[in-house]
Amino acid sequence: xxxxxxxxxxxxxxxxxxxxxxxxxxxxxxxxxxxxxxxxxxxxxxxxxxxxxxxxxxxxxxxxxxxx
Amino acid sequence: xxxxxxxxxxxxxxxxxxxxxxxxxxxxxxxxxxxxxxxxxxxxxxxxxxxxxxxxxxxxxxxxxxxxxxxxxxxxxxxxxxxxxxxxxxxxxxxxxxxxxxxxxxxxxxxxxxxxxxxxxxxxxxxxxx
Numbered sequence: 001x002x003x004x005x006x007x008x009x010x011x012x013x014x015x016x017x018x019x020x021x022x023x024x025x026x027x028x029x030x031x032x033x034x035x036x037x038x039x040x041x042x043x044x045x046x047x048x049x050x051x052x053x054x055x056x057x058x059x060x061x062x063x064x065x066x067x068x
Numbered sequence: 069x070x071x072x073x074x075x076x077x078x079x080x081x082x083x084x085x086x087x088x089x090x091x092x093x094x095x096x097x098x099x100x101x102x103x104x105x106x107x108x109x110x111x112x113x114x115x116x117x118x119x120x121x122x123x124x125x126x127x128x129x130x131x132x133x134x135x136x137x138x139x140x141x142x143x144x145x146x147x148x149x150x151x152x153x154x155x156x157x158x159x160x161x162x163x164x165x166x167x168x169x170x171x172x173x174x175x176x177x178x179x180x181x182x183x184x185x186x187x188x189x190x191x192x193x194x195x196x197x198x
Binding site: 004005007008009011012014015016018019022038041042045046048049052053055056059060063064 | 087091096101116
């Protein structure tokens with residue numbers, strides 16, 4: 001059973017790239033687009049995390065509480 | 069060795085967190101969250117095996133099935149509450165973490181009510197009624 005550590009690198013990579021895009025857009029003077037890019041990156045990561053979280057809660061439910 | 073994998077995962081997560089927290093706080097928090105989830109998912113598979121052992125032992129000892137499920141539920145609530153409290157504490161919300169712990173304690177007590185009443189009834193039946 002191998003750990004799925006790739007998701008960790010995925011999130012870190014998205015974070016760094018989004019921060020980079022934010023900085024570059026800010027330097028170019030496009031403040032609103034920079035905020036928007038950060039928001040989109042945030043939402044992408046949030047979707048990944050929420051999928052994983054629901055998986056965890058399903059596991060906990062089926063192991064501890066026997067409700068399927 | 070699973071433990072080595074978990075430790076290395078934690079180390080990698082810490083390094084990525086240190087890089088990421090100066091760049092973007094929100095992503096750093098997501099990183100912590102996902103690390104906790106991965107480690108928990110790894111552990112929960114082992115817990116299933118232990119619980120099967122406990123169940124079979126309980127069946128051999130003729131323990132009431134209700135008590136076993138109550139105990140398992142209590143352990144589950146403790147784990148979830150701990151996870152949530154630690155995550156909120158990491159995010160800097162100490163007061164919310166305390167409330168989550170309080171809620172966990174209350175729900176554990178709520179689940180334990182049938183057991184407590186059974187114990188008290190047993191004690192009362194020992195006392196000779198004058």
